[in-house]
Amino acid sequence: MVSIPEFYLGKNVLVTGATGFMGKVLLEKLLRSCPGVKTAYILVRAKAGQNSQARVQEMLNCKLFDRLREEQPDFKEKVVAVSSELTQPELGLGQADKELLISCINIVFHCAATVRFNETLKDAMQLNVVATRQLLAFAQLMKKLEVFIHVSTAYAHCNRKHIEEVIYPPPVDPKKLIEALEWMDDDLVQDITRKLIGERPNTYTYTKAMAEYVVQQECGNLNVAIVRPSIVGASWKEPFPGWIDNFNGPSGLFIAAGKGILRTMRAANSAVADLIPVDVVINMTLAAAWYSGVHRPRNILVYNCTTGGTNPFHWGEVEYHVISTFKRNPLEQAFRRPNVNLTSNHLIYQYWIAVSHKAPAFLYDVYLRLTGRKPRMMKVINRLHRSMMLVEYFTSHSWVWNTDNINMLMSQMNQDDKKVFNCDVRQLHWAEYMENYCMGTKKYVLNEELSGLPAARKHLIKLRNIRYAFNTILVVLIWRVFIARSQMARNIWYFVVSLCFKFLSYFRASSTMRY
Template sequence: MAPSVGEFYAGKCILVTGGTGFVGKALVEKLLRSCPQLDTIYLLLRSKKGQTSEERLKDLCSNKLFELLREKDPDAFQKVKLIPGDILEEGLGMSNDDRVELQRRCNIVFHSAACVRFDQKLKDAVNLNTVGTHRVLQLAETMENLEVFVHLSTAYCRCELDMLEEKLYPAVHNPRHVMHICEWMDDDLLKYLEPELIKSEPNTYSYTKAITEDLVAEYSKKFPTAIARPSIVTAAWKEPIPGWVDNLNGPTGLLVGSGKGVIRSMHCEPSYTADAVSVDVVVNGCILIAYATALDKPRNISVYNITLSGVVKISWGEIIELGKKWVDVYPHTVALWHPGGNIKSYYWQHVLCVFFFHIAPAYLLDGLLFLLGKKTFLVNVQKRISHGLNVLQYYTTKEWHFRNDRFLSLRKRISEEDDRTFYIDLSTLSPDEYLKYYVLGTRQFCCKEDPSTLPRARKLNKIRYVVDVVCKTLFFVLIAWLLYSYRDIFTSSVELLDNTLKSLPPISKVKAEGVDEILGS
């Protein structure tokens, strides 16, 4: 009889990299709460933004995410041990004593540390996502009692493929060669070569994740290894807090930006199927992947696509409409304008809307602020929003399908009780209810707005709605007045354009005689 999930993790020592990231936080919380008999969770943390590793660990444990754990088992935090270090440094920047302890005691490694910025320079992305992973693999190779190594990748690691299967794909370039050229090559030359190097992928994040999988596979002959490929990771579905999210990446930024009236247009094909998975399902999947891989001890790498495919089908258009519905029910207290706008299937239609509803108002309002002697900010905000939308819109104007049979089959290996605890079945998810808690979560955890502010927010939202209607009415009245006042100029312009078009030779003549001959005559 195979042990239960809880029995398997009992007495285990686990190393987690990226423990302060979105997925990392949720993974640590779930392990402490649902695997209470584990021995130790080692967290590799570096100093950052003037905070020491110890201060970052303290902030992590005081996060709202751990509130349920603090009530249920406050002593669980004693099982978390800090390992000061940095994946950007040789030897991970850790002390010899910490290294020896990990080599002697560590049983499971969850490697989730990565840079998730899509616009990162190639050298920086390679150092974080590929070289950093290599250093963690080198440490894992020296661990005496290692049972499994789980590497978090992404389902969007091979964007040139319409269908991604649960298998390893050969890297476009040898990861060791890429690491080598990033080490010695001049920054300007590397910047020049970057578009050609990553041309198979839309950005450096996807490219480095793709080549890093090949590097991880090299070590699968030395210890049991698995790759978890989640699709877009979104707010928590069920636990520990429905709607919990702590970043503005991807769809979360879109929800907040549109809810605050800043985003009025988005280039998207509404009929395309979206694939996004809640962070709690991703974490449960990783825990089960480690469990199954350690028991099976495969000689080859195991790949799992943690995706919606074949379980829930929902389009981008449906998601955006549900988001708009709940943003109107749970508005923001502080917003630039009333939520509005919509998605555009045609790129040039979107560009025109961006100019009239994003850029022009930003310059107009910043101009007024400048004249009033106030600090301007809207133009810079719009630049950041445009950049973020350009990144996201690559994924909303294409469609992918993912095979996830191996991932879904994990449920067959565990008991009904474990299936309830480490749930990965998304078939019962209600998109409408999920988006409701998602909007509430972005409001509370990303924008720091307490639920008690909702009555005031709704009143302000009604005022913003009236202002929006009045401004639109005045705008159309102004356009009508201009057309009426300058109708003679408008009529003359139309006539001039019509006469010009009539004077042009027929297209058939152009094709027959050539442009040069016609212009010459």
């Protein structure tokens, strides 16, 4: 059987969503590990005053491509930006671009999607379902197409506890829903959204499930595979450990915890945190295209790219490793010392929100007002709470995913491919990965240099001393206001103090006798 790099030799590849997190990692890995690939065509729309070529050039200059730049200095010559709008008929392509792609594309990687959990149903359907339909229709015109890879999510069917590697039918026909949404006004759409998505937590998971069904129903004779990653996190090994470039998913929460802003979170300590490194997902994706291209299976193969069934990691462990890392290597200008309390109890959660989030934020804003500055911390806290509400469904539940196709895929790879395109999450050491992940947010998202660590550690010590002083003042005030004025309270206080004194005396005496 041909190896993975040999399969991509001389191939023309089309990538959607290449300017997104996973898309750019896929492009980098493809060019670096499959140097024989001919051309990578990137569908990208103009944005924020930049045309498609400028956006792609800016992306190729980022840190992610440094290793590729050293190994293949001329790699940019293989990347071609194509102006496109996926939701438009024929993808909004110009005639010349359309003819070129139809005549030469061998492999399509469809990574483009909106990953916003709070996207309106109408926009989510356009970006995740309509765009997929348009791309499938265009792909069927391609004369040399060998494989079409659709990137979905492991949570597309999160209304089920046990998720197999199959495409489940949606509760509503996607075509009929698309037609209905065209004439509905925004208020009506908002009113029916909750009833439509049912047990799913948001429009993202709902529309990704719809998109899978569209792929199955409208792929025609295309050779298709679907890749379903769970919670995609920072890179494990490639192109270097801990690379991450955004606040999406858990990254923003890790940073908020490291800054001392996030102090409590609605989560079950024992729930599985199904994190999967982005480079593992990309390796699986490239390998899935290779397998389908070589074997041309009869049915659509679905790959659940997850870790929970193979190498489980829990939210309680996530919290421990994040806090431990940021205490050793603090973020600059932290608001408070890192410390997060996870709870699944609603009342306890609301108590900690009031005590650990809102009260400190309010006091800090008062301080800013008194010093003539603009208050901002309550806005930050409110924005954080909105983000936490969007993810608490995933931090409070666990799922079981079937991964037979993933195991089959790894068994078909030769030894060299298993090393270069490593998909084996059994080798993943979570403590090391989480430390690299947290340090990656510090280095690549916040652009903080390691040379600033001594100052950050001093700032953390200062925050600790402020906390001790505040607690001391609080105890004195409680004593003066409540205990000193009540005989019963004083008696209880003296009783507790005497017990502590007796315990310490006993402990000291026992230690002396042993010595």
